[in-house]
Amino acid sequence: MTVGPHIHRLANGFTIAAEPMIGVETVALGLHVDCGARHEDARTNGLAHLFEHMVFKGAGGRNARQISEAVENVGGYLNAYTSRDQTAFQARLLAENVDLGVELVADLVRKPHFEASDLVREKDVVLQELGEARDLPDDIINDHFHSTAWPDQAFGRPVLGEEESIGAIGVDDLHGWTRTHYRPQSMVLAAAGKIDIDQLVDLAERRFGDMEPAPRPVAEGAAYQGGLFVERRRLESAHILFGWEGVSYFDPAYYPLLLFSQAAGEGSSSRLFQAIREERGLAYSVGSSVAAWRDTGMLTVYLATARREAQHATDLSRDLLREAAVTLSEVELDRAKAQIRATILMALESVQSRADRLGFQTLVHGTPIDPATIVTKVNACTLDEVRAAGARMLEGAETLATVGPALKAAA
Numbered sequence: 001m002t003v004g005p006h007i008h009r010l011a012n013g014f015t016i017a018a019e020p021m022i023g024v025e026t027v028a029l030g031l032h033v034d035c036g037a038r039h040e041d042a043r044t045n046g047l048a049h050l051f052e053h054m055v056f057k058g059a060g061g062r063n064a065r066q067i068s069e070a071v072e073n074v075g076g077y078l079n080a081y082t083s084r085d086q087t088a089f090q091a092r093l094l095a096e097n098v099d100l101g102v103e104l105v106a107d108l109v110r111k112p113h114f115e116a117s118d119l120v121r122e123k124d125v126v127l128q129e130l131g132e133a134r135d136l137p138d139d140i141i142n143d144h145f146h147s148t149a150w151p152d153q154a155f156g157r158p159v160l161g162e163e164e165s166i167g168a169i170g171v172d173d174l175h176g177w178t179r180t181h182y183r184p185q186s187m188v189l190a191a192a193g194k195i196d197i198d199q200l201v202d203l204a205e206r207r208f209g210d211m212e213p214a215p216r217p218v219a220e221g222a223a224y225q226g227g228l229f230v231e232r233r234r235l236e237s238a239h240i241l242f243g244w245e246g247v248s249y250f251d252p253a254y255y256p257l258l259l260f261s262q263a264a265g266e267g268s269s270s271r272l273f274q275a276i277r278e279e280r281g282l283a284y285s286v287g288s289s290v291a292a293w294r295d296t297g298m299l300t301v302y303l304a305t306a307r308r309e310a311q312h313a314t315d316l317s318r319d320l321l322r323e324a325a326v327t328l329s330e331v332e333l334d335r336a337k338a339q340i341r342a343t344i345l346m347a348l349e350s351v352q353s354r355a356d357r358l359g360f361q362t363l364v365h366g367t368p369i370d371p372a373t374i375v376t377k378v379n380a381c382t383l384d385e386v387r388a389a390g391a392r393m394l395e396g397a398e399t400l401a402t403v404g405p406a407l408k409a410a411a
Contacts, residue, residue: 005358005368008201012213014184016204017362019192019354027098027193028355029091031105032363035181037159038084038219044169046161049082050126051177055089056080057118060107064118071104078104082159085219085293088359092352095194099203102189106207109182114174123166130160137239137403138285138304140231144401145241148229149298155222184211190359193351222296226397230406238310238404239303242318244396246290246297247389249364254292255374256381256389261290261299262336264324264390269335271320272301282313288321294364299393307405314400314407325390333383340378344371 005019040047056078057064071078076093089108091101133139143158150156189204224245247253265272265288276286283305291298301321305313347353348371361368398410 006197010209012184014208015188017190017358018195018197020195024193027095028352029101030190030355030359031089032188032359033087034186036083036085038154045157045165052080052082053122055108055112058113060111102203114171141239141241141403144229148227149399154220183214186216188359188363190355192354226399228409229401231403235404238307240402241302242400243300244393246299249292253389255377256385259336259386260390261288263332282309
């Protein structure tokens with residue numbers, strides 16, 4: 001049970017978003033920052049992710065061990081992630097320790113130590129992470145897809161970076177990244193759980209209120225092109241990711257496209273799963289998905305299959321999506337609506353999910369979106385709108401990335 005989200009902005013533009021929840025004893029905090037891999041230049045590709053790693057090596061007078069001990073001594077934990085658009089620093093604690101959580105996430109971004117010796121070691125860790133990703137075809141194929149769909153631009157470069165760009169990053173780059181991107185107008189402190197709103201605002205004022213305001217840096221726009229990428233490997237299986245440019249989460253077609261993907265390719269009752277796996281046994285993993293950002297998006301299908309079945313499974317998947325854009329039924333649409341509604345409402349039962357949603361939506365839209373509003377928009381989508389959204393995507397240029405055998409692009 002909750003009492004609704006509250007938004008408060010400090011004089012310098014820093015935003016606090018809080019959603020008290022009745023019947024819980026914990027708090028999930030997240031400092032969401034409007035910067036990610038797409039804000040980098042080619043020379044420093046991987047900087048946003050490396051920054052996220054480096055702040056945990058020492059900040060606010062604590063070294064890496066002391067940061068870990070400070071939060072784990074009270075039974076909590078810290079985490080972080082970097083995406084193309086955003087970076088987030090998360091703390092999960094008992095409600096009585098919310099002041100420590102705010103202190104720690106504030107220290108990470110405001111008082112990082114950035115020692116040269118730590119940077120050398122952490123680069124090795126990131127390179128190991130990069131190597132691990134490249135060893136996993138179902139992981140690295142996403143980078144291949146992005147670099148092919150959005151070539152020679154920030155949006156298409158990998159979040160982890162490349163060996164050369166990681167090696168070129170120095171301590172001065174980390175400090176410059178902080179000055180340029182970690183500004184109060186670019187940050188949202190989101191919290192859900194057993195929250196005292198006045199206390200949270202006071203804590204935010206103490207930790208972030210003295211920051212000097214500055215405009216948000218504008219990331220390079222994304223210009224989709226599409227194309228074919230093949231990484232030949234001697235694998236027993238084939239890993240395939242193909243798709244088309246989708247829409248941003250501001251586009252009116254966003255919710256219809258979510259429903260199209262859900263009905264056509266997500267879940268064990270979808271057309272793709274039933275036809276590709278259940279009826280023909282062509283793939284052990286198959287499914288579609290939709291991703292969206294401020295200025296672009298994608299509708300994709302992932303297949304993991306035997307090499308001998310790769311081309312057939314890919315061609316059939318394309319045909320099934322094209323057919324769905326014409327013949328999708330009301331029964332399939334109703335099932336997709338029920339699945340999306342359930343996903344939205346089930347997430348509300350998680351303190352962490354609420355905090356993550358609150359931070360993301362406030363950073364992007366300026367205010368959180370009521371889940372009931374989203375459910376209403378989903379329910380309002382008509383069959384014609386959903387079919388049209390699918391057809392619109394499928395008319396665009398295709399991107400096809402494979403790890404394993406070479407495949408033919410769409411005719």
